[in-house]
Amino acid sequence: MNYRVTIAAALVVAAGALAACSNNPIEAVKEAVKSDSASVPGLPRSSSAEGARLAILSPGDGDVISGPVTIVFGLEGMGVAPAGIDIENTGHHHLIINAGMPEMSLPIPADDNYKHFGGGQTETTMELPAGEHTLQLLLGNYLHVPHDPPVASEVITITVK
Numbered sequence: 762m763n764y765r766v767t768i769a770a771a772l773v774v775a776a777g778a779l780a781a782c783s784n785n786p787i788e789a790v791k792e793a794v795k796s797d798s799a800s801v802p803g804l805p806r807s808s809s810a811e812g813a814r815l816a817i818l819s820p821g822d823g824d825v826i827s828g829p830v831t832i833v834f835g836l837e838g839m840g841v842a843p844a845g846i847d848i849e850n851t852g853h854h855h856l857i858i859n860a861g862m863p864e865m866s867l868p869i870p871a872d873d874n875y876k877h878f879g880g881g882q883t884e885t886t887m888e889l890p891a892g893e894h895t896l897q898l899l900l901g902n903y904l905h906v907p908h909d910p911p912v913a914s915e916v917i918t919i920t921v922k
């Protein structure tokens with residue numbers, strides 16, 4: 762009798778574990794990332810590929826723009842992968858607006874000054890208030906941490922009319 766109860770309980774536990782594993786893949790990745798970062802002291806930085814280059818292809822430095830601004834990201838020597846996906850020599854774009862480079866050993870902040878493109882986007886269109894703005898791109902790894910050495914663009918200044 763007791764033996765049967767034990768088997769039944771074991772089956773329930775196994776079914777629960779299976780259900781947890783078959784959750785949607787995005788959640789599974791998030792869980793994997795969470796447990797990964799919890800087991801490593803400090804967040805892992807990924808090495809960048811030698812010679813990798815990041816540039817803002819448009820607008821140009823000094824451009825004067827009216828209306829929404831389309832910013833085109835140019836990455837050479839590395840690939841783009843969505844956030845949460847750990848593939849060697851890849852990362853996703855971050856646009857730094859009117860701010861400096863963040864702390865290199867931490868995930869890039871997510872606020873009005875630091876925009877994440879975790880879906881793997883390679884351009885964006887945004888409204889910026891009238892006036893002068895600085896823009897810079899910074900690549901981050903699957904955990905949003907800058908690569909080592911960091912892959913960043915030059916800072917450009919644009920004026921929105």
Ligand SMILES: [Cu+2]
Nearest residue numbers: 877879901905
């Ligand atoms: Cu990010």
